[in-house]
Each structure stands twice: as structure tokens, then as C-alpha cells.
Amino acid sequence: MFHVKHNPYILLVNPWITDFAAYDLWIKPLGLLNIAGLLRENGFRVTLIDCLDLSIKTKTYGDGKLFKTKIEKPFSLKSIPRNYSQYGIPEEILLKRLSFLEEPDLICVTSGMTFWYPGVFKLIEIIREFFKNVPIILGGIYATLCYEHAKKHSDVDIVFNGRGELEVLKLVSDLTNKELITYNSKLSIDNLPYPAFDLYSQLNYACIATSQGCPFRCIYCASPFLSKGFVRRDPLKVVEEIEHWTTRYGVSNIAFYDDALLVEPSKHFVPIMKKIMERGIHCNFHTPNAIHIKEIDEEVAELLFRSGFKTVRLGFESSIETTQIEMGGKANNQEFQRAVKNLKRAGYSKEEIGVYIMAGLPGQRAGEVEESIAFVRETGARPMLVEYSPIPHTPLFEKAKKMSSFDLENEPLFHNNSILPCQWDGFTLADYRRLKEGLKR
Numbered sequence: 001m002f003h004v005k006h007n008p009y010i011l012l013v014n015p016w017i018t019d020f021a022a023y024d025l026w027i028k029p030l031g032l033l034n035i036a037g038l039l040r041e042n043g044f045r046v047t048l049i050d051c052l053d054l055s056i057k058t059k060t061y062g063d064g065k066l067f068k069t070k071i072e073k074p075f076s077l078k079s080i081p082r083n084y085s086q087y088g089i090p091e092e093i094l095l096k097r098l099s100f101l102e103e104p105d106l107i108c109v110t111s112g113m114t115f116w117y118p119g120v121f122k123l124i125e126i127i128r129e130f131f132k133n134v135p136i137i138l139g140g141i142y143a144t145l146c147y148e149h150a151k152k153h154s155d156v157d158i159v160f161n162g163r164g165e166l167e168v169l170k171l172v173s174d175l176t177n178k179e180l181i182t183y184n185s186k187l188s189i190d191n192l193p194y195p196a197f198d199l200y201s202q203l204n205y206a207c208i209a210t211s212q213g214c215p216f217r218c219i220y221c222a223s224p225f226l227s228k229g230f231v232r233r234d235p236l237k238v239v240e241e242i243e244h245w246t247t248r249y250g251v252s253n254i255a256f257y258d259d260a261l262l263v264e265p266s267k268h269f270v271p272i273m274k275k276i277m278e279r280g281i282h283c284n285f286h287t288p289n290a291i292h293i294k295e296i297d298e299e300v301a302e303l304l305f306r307s308g309f310k311t312v313r314l315g316f317e318s319s320i321e322t323t324q325i326e327m328g329g330k331a332n333n334q335e336f337q338r339a340v341k342n343l344k345r346a347g348y349s350k351e352e353i354g355v356y357i358m359a360g361l362p363g364q365r366a367g368e369v370e371e372s373i374a375f376v377r378e379t380g381a382r383p384m385l386v387e388y389s390p391i392p393h394t395p396l397f398e399k400a401k402k403m404s405s406f407d408l409e410n411e412p413l414f415h416n417n418s419i420l421p422c423q424w425d426g427f428t429l430a431d432y433r434r435l436k437e438g439l440k441r
């Protein structure tokens with residue numbers, strides 16, 4: 001099935017999102033771009049097709065609305081009274097792009113949220129039809145978290161559920177019989193090539209990961225399953241990469257993809273941002289993944305503000321102590337109040353301090369969320385609701401399966417936070433809408 005070539009040609013694809021809603025909050029397929037960088041460094045030829053690379057109404061910081069095409073809802077979601085769309089480039093554009101390509105030796109498709117798999121399958125169907133004899137590998141988050149589902153239902157040759165881009169590189173090398181040039185025991189998180197953002201014809205922003213994994217173990221989060229351990233890059237290497245994107249590519253917005261950017265700030269975040277300022281690098285920074293409340297002391301708050309962090313998101317979850325402890329004990333109310341005080345003293349306004357509160361946790365009552373919203377407001381920050389999404393391989397998934405009326409075990413579409421998978425009499429969809437409306441006032 002696989003044949004040998006001197007410089008194998010690999011097509012890398014980021015599929016569409018299929019959902020009730022989606023937004024380009026600095027979403028780039030960083031893992032796939034890392035793989036592209038590694039493949040190129042090892043003599044492969046690569047092409048990237050990012051189906052999400054079509055934003056309309058891009059905002060000041062590079063984020064923006066994605067182009068969408070309304071599509072038929074999957075059967076399991078028929079009863080949900082909302083429109084369902086395919087987000088990203090229209091199908092005709094994809095077909096046109098494919099028609100310009102020479103036949104690849106191998107196609108690597110990534111995947112995101114588990115409930116976006118219809119977009120992944122549709123893409124696979126199209127490329128399968130287009131390049132009939134080319135093997136396809138499917139990797140990414142859905143493939144890793146729902147491995148059996150992907151193996152059973154996706155029409156690919158290999159479902160990859162390993163961790164790390166180096167494993168993918170090794171697999172591609174084995175499949176194409178191409179020896180690797182840079183793959184050796186000295187390869188580490190500090191000497192990998194930069195993600196291949198240059199493959200985009202237009203770059204509104206870049207994303208960076210300064211670490212892998214997270215030392216915390218929040219019971220609803222897949223990070224500990226997806227990345228084993230917690231490793232950080234050398235601060236100086238991080239600064240060099242940021243300088244590379246800002247000076248060579250004119251990028252003025254960078255989103256940090258870290259799960260634990262602020263942990264032990266004196267060893268990592270503080271030296272990085274001090275160097276950024278010393279070198280006179282001007283850029284808007286964003287933390288869509290939320291940052292750790294506990295670590296925001298006066299120095300960190302000041303550095304966040306002065307170095308250009310525009311979108312600050314705090315992962316608070318709840319003001320109810322028992323919930324905080326059950327979820328993993330990331331921060332308590334006093335730590336939260338102190339963090340907000342420090343951020344405000346540094347210069348942030350109430351509107352700029354977005355605080356994620358979780359809604360629809362298994363067994364959670366609407367009143368608890370209401371109380372948390374009031375607490376965040378009183379503290380002087382902006383509450384933002386995040387609907388709980390049950391994720392396989394997380395400790396909370398077992399409880400979610402018991403409490404949910406949806407078949408979470410067998411149908412990833414039901415992991416979709418928009419349907420409030422763990423709704424019950426104590427927290428209905430109507431409760432959720434009321435709370436969400438209340439946030440607008």
C-alpha cells in the first residue's frame with residue numbers, strides 16, 4: 001500500500017468544525033503545524049489545507065467570525081432546536097485546492113473536539129474520493145479521546161492515538177520508508193523547529209506553546225490524558241520564537257496555548273516577559289485557555305499588563321467551596337479576590353478580566369452558578385459562562401455518564417457543551433438561557 005520516494009510529499013489537513021456555534025478565538029492546528037515543521041526539516045515536502053482558514057469580520061486582535069454553511073443536523077441532534085453549520089471554507093474551495101495538488105504519498109488529518117467528528121468524516125470522504133489510493137492517517141484530539149469510535153466509523157487507514165508530534169514523525173517516516181535526518185535522542189522540546197505558520201498565505205495571528213501538559217489534575221479536563229507529564233521550554237527560546245513571528249512575519253497578536261503558563265512564574269513566565277520587554281518586542285498577547293489564579297501576585301499582574309496581555313481569562317469554575325475542591329482545588333475565593341485586586345491595580349478594567357464559570361456540571365444546581373456569577377461581579381471582574389462538556393478519559397466523565405440522559409459513552413455528538421449534556425431538573429436549558437441573558441445586563 002505504501003511506496004517509497006526520495007522526498008515524500010505529505011498533505012496535512014485541518015478539517016471543518018461542525019457545530020451549533022463556532023468562533024475563531026485564535027484557533028490554529030498547532031500540533032499539525034509542528035508536524036509540518038518537523039517533516040520539512042527532515043526532507044519531506046508538505047502542503048497544508050486548513051479548512052478553518054476563512055474568517056469573516058476579523059477583529060482588532062486577529063480573532064473573528066468563521067465563514068459558515070448551514071448543514072443538515074446529524075440524526076442524533078435532530079431534536080435540538082438550533083441551526084447546525086459547517087464552519088470554514090466552502091466545499092468548492094476545498095475541491096479547487098485539491099485539484100491543484102499533485103497526488104500526495106500520504107495524507108495526515110487532524111481532529112479537534114470529539115463532537116466535531118462529522119466535519120472530519122466529511123473531509124475524509126472527499127479526500128478519499130479525490131486521492132483514491134493514498135493512505136490517510138487520522139490523529140488529533142477526537143482520534144485520541146474516541147479511538148475506538150474513530151477506528152470503527154472513520155474511513156482511514158490508520159487512527160493515531162499516540163502522543164506528541166515526534167511519534168507522528170516516526171510513523172510517517174516508517175510508512176514512507178524515508179530516513180529521518182534530525183530524529184535522535186537529543187531532540188527535545190527546546191530544539192524542535194517552529195510550527196510552520198509560514199504555510200498560511202495570510203497570518204492574522206500566531207499561537208505558541210511554551211510548555212506541554214499541566215501539573216494539575218482537574219477532574220473534568222483531558223490535559224493530563226492528552227499530554228503525559230509537564231515540560232517547559234527554555235524561556236530564552238520562547239522569547240526568540242516570539243521575536244521571530246513579530247519581526248520576520250509582522251505578527252502583532254499571539255495566543256498562548258499553554259495549559260499552565262503561569263505555574264512557578266519566577267522560573268518561566270516572569271523571565272520570558274521581562275526579556276520580551278527588554279528587547280522592545282511589541283505584541284498583543286492572549287490567553288484563551290485561562291491562566292492560574294493562584295499565581296497572579298503583584299509582579300505577575302504588572303507583567304501581564306505591561307507586556308501586552310489584552311485578553312486575560314481566569315479559570316475560576318465556581319465560588320462554591322465544595323465544587324472548587326471536587327474539581328481539583330485550583331483556587332479558592334480569597335486567591336481569586338487577591339488576583340483580581342492585583343490585576344486591577346496593574347491597570348486592567350473590570351471588562352478586561354474575563355472569568356470562566358462552569359455551568360452544567362453533573363449534579364450542579366443553577367443556583368450555584370448564579371451565586372458564582374454574583375461573587376465574580378462583586379469582586380469586580382466579568383463572569384463568562386462555560387458550559388460543561390463531558391470528555392472521555394477524564395475522572396468526571398464517569399459521573400457525567402450516570403447523570404446524563406444522553407448516551408455519552410457511544411455517541412461523541414452528545415459531548416457537545418451547547419446541548420448541556422448533564423441538564424436535569426435542578427439545571428435546565430431554560431435556567432442556562434436565563435443565566436446567560438443575565439450576563440448581558
Ligand code: SF4
Pocket residue numbers: 214215216217218221222223224259260315328330
Ligand atoms: S483545567 Fe487547566 S489547570 Fe486543570 S488540569 Fe486542565 S489544564 Fe490543568
